[in-house]
Amino acid sequence: MLRLPEFTYVRPKSLKEAQRVLADLGPDAMAVAGGTDLYPKMKRGQFTPKHIVSLRFLSELRGIKPRAREGMWIGAGETLARVAGNPAVTKLFPALATAAGLVSTPQLRNVGTIGGNIFVDPRCNYYDQTFFWRQAAGFCLKKDGQICLVAPKSPRCVAVFSSDTVPVLCSLNALALLYGQGGLRSVPFDELYREDGIHFTTKGQDEVLKGILIPRASFGSRNIYLKLRRRGSFDFPILGVAAALGLSRDGVCTSAKVVLTGVASSPRVVPEAEQLVGKKVTQGDIEQVSEASTRVSHPLDNADLDYWYRKRMTKVYVARALGDLTNLNQP
Numbered sequence: 001m002l003r004l005p006e007f008t009y010v011r012p013k014s015l016k017e018a019q020r021v022l023a024d025l026g027p028d029a030m031a032v033a034g035g036t037d038l039y040p041k042m043k044r045g046q047f048t049p050k051h052i053v054s055l056r057f058l059s060e061l062r063g064i065k066p067r068a069r070e071g072m073w074i075g076a077g078e079t080l081a082r083v084a085g086n087p088a089v090t091k092l093f094p095a096l097a098t099a100a101g102l103v104s105t106p107q108l109r110n111v112g113t114i115g116g117n118i119f120v121d122p123r124c125n126y127y128d129q130t131f132f133w134r135q136a137a138g139f140c141l142k143k144d145g146q147i148c149l150v151a152p153k154s155p156r157c158v159a160v161f162s163s164d165t166v167p168v169l170c171s172l173n174a175l176a177l178l179y180g181q182g183g184l185r186s187v188p189f190d191e192l193y194r195e196d197g198i199h200f201t202t203k204g205q206d207e208v209l210k211g212i213l214i215p216r217a218s219f220g221s222r223n224i225y226l227k228l229r230r231r232g233s234f235d236f237p238i239l240g241v242a243a244a245l246g247l248s249r250d251g252v253c254t255s256a257k258v259v260l261t262g263v264a265s266s267p268r269v270v271p272e273a274e275q276l277v278g279k280k281v282t283q284g285d286i287e288q289v290s291e292a293s294t295r296v297s298h299p300l301d302n303a304d305l306d307y308w309y310r311k312r313m314t315k316v317y318v319a320r321a322l323g324d325l326t327n328l329n330q331p
C-alpha cells in the first residue's frame with residue numbers, strides 16, 4: 001500500500017488568507033481542492049510539498065451564476081459533478097457539461113473540482129508510476145532525473161496536457177480569474193498554458209483560481225466535446241476535441257474555434273477553423289479544417305494507444321465535431 005508522506009495541513013478561512021499563506025510558504029507549499037490529482041501524486045513521490053493549503057472550504061470559490069453581468073460565472077471550487085449536472089451549463093454549454101461528466105468516475109467527480117481539473121498535472125507513461133518504478137527506470141527530467149525518457153534529446157519535458165474541461169473553456173473564450181498579491185486578474189484560457197510538461201501554466205505559485213467567466217459573446221454558440229480513450233467507463237483523454245461555432249439564422253458561420261487536448265503539452269488551437277467564419281459551412285470546408293488539425297496535433301509515445309493512431313484520429317474527431325455542429329453528419 002502506498003502511504004501519504006508527512007506534511008502540514010493549513011486550512012485558511014478566506015481566499016485572501018489562502019493566497020497569503022501560499023505566498024509566505026513559497027514553493028514548499030501546494031494548494032489542494034478535491035485532492036484527486038494531488039494526493040495520489042504525493043503517494044507516488046511525484047509531488048513532495050511540505051505544506052498543503054486547503055481551498056476546499058472557501059465559500060468565495062463556490063457558485064454557478066449563469067446570469068452574472070459579464071457572462072456565466074463558475075466558482076473554481078465547484079465539483080465536476082455539480083458543473084456537469086447544472087441545468088444552465090447543460091443548456092448553454094453542453095460541451096462543458098459533457099467534458100466535466102466524462103472525467104474519471106462518479107466518485108471522483110463528486111470530490112474533484114473544476115479548478116483542480118484546470119491545473120491537472122501533465123501526464124506521461126514514464127512519470128505516472130510509483131517511486132520504485134521510476135527509480136528502476138532511472139527517473140526523468142520531470143522529477144528526480146536528468147533526461148526525458150521519451151525524447152532523450154529534448155531540452156524540455158513533453159508530458160501530455162490531459163484536462164477534459166480546458167479545451168472547452170478555450171473554445172468558448174473563457175477567462176480564468178486568478179487571485180494573487182495584486183488582487184484579481186483575468187487571463188484568457190488561451191494564455192494560461194505553456195508548451196512545457198513541467199512548467200505548464202503561467203499562473204503564479206501563490207495565485208489561486210477564484211472562478212471562471214464564460215463571456216456573454218459565447219452564449220448562443222453551438223458547442224461540443226468529443227473524447228477518445230481506451231475505456232468508456234473511465235480514462236484520461238488521449239485525444240479530446242472541443243468545438244464552438246456561432247451560426248446566424250441563415251446558416252452563415254459567425255465565429256469558429258476548435259481546440260485539442262491530449263496531443264501536446266498544452267491545449268492546441270486549430271487556427272484554420274477561423275476560415276469558416278463568413279461561410280455557409282460545407283463538407284469540403286470541414287475536411288480542410290480537419291486535415292489542418294493534424295498539423296497542431298503532436299501525440300508522442302508516452303500515453304495510451306499508438307501515437308500515430310491518435311494523430312490520425314485527430315482529423316476524424318474534428319470532422320465529427322464540426323459535422324455534428326453544422327448538422328452535416330446526418331445521412
Ligand SMILES: Cc1cc2nc3c(=O)[nH]c(=O)nc-3n(C[C@H](O)[C@H](O)[C@H](O)COP(=O)(O)OP(=O)(O)OC[C@H]3O[C@@H](n4cnc5c(N)ncnc54)[C@H](O)[C@@H]3O)c2cc1C
Pocket residue numbers: 030031032033034035036037038039040055061076077080102103104105108111112113114115116117118119120121162163164165207208209210234235236237
Ligand atoms: C483514476 C483517475 C482518473 C482521472 N481521470 C481524469 C480524466 O479522465 N480527465 C481529467 O481531466 N482528469 C482526470 N483525473 C485527474 C483529476 O482527478 C481531475 O482533473 C480533477 O478535476 C482534479 O480536481 P481536484 O479538485 O481533485 O484537484 P486537486 O488534486 O486538489 O489539485 C490539482 C492541482 O490543481 C491545483 N488547484 C486546485 N484548485 C486550484 C485553485 N482553485 N487555484 C489554483 N490551483 C488549484 C492544485 O494545487 C494541484 O496542483 C483523474 C484522476 C484519477 C486519480
Ligand code: SF4
Pocket residue numbers: 123124125126127140141142143147148149150151156157158159197302
Ligand atoms: S515526457 Fe520525458 S521528462 Fe516528461 S515525464 Fe515523460 S519521460 Fe519524464
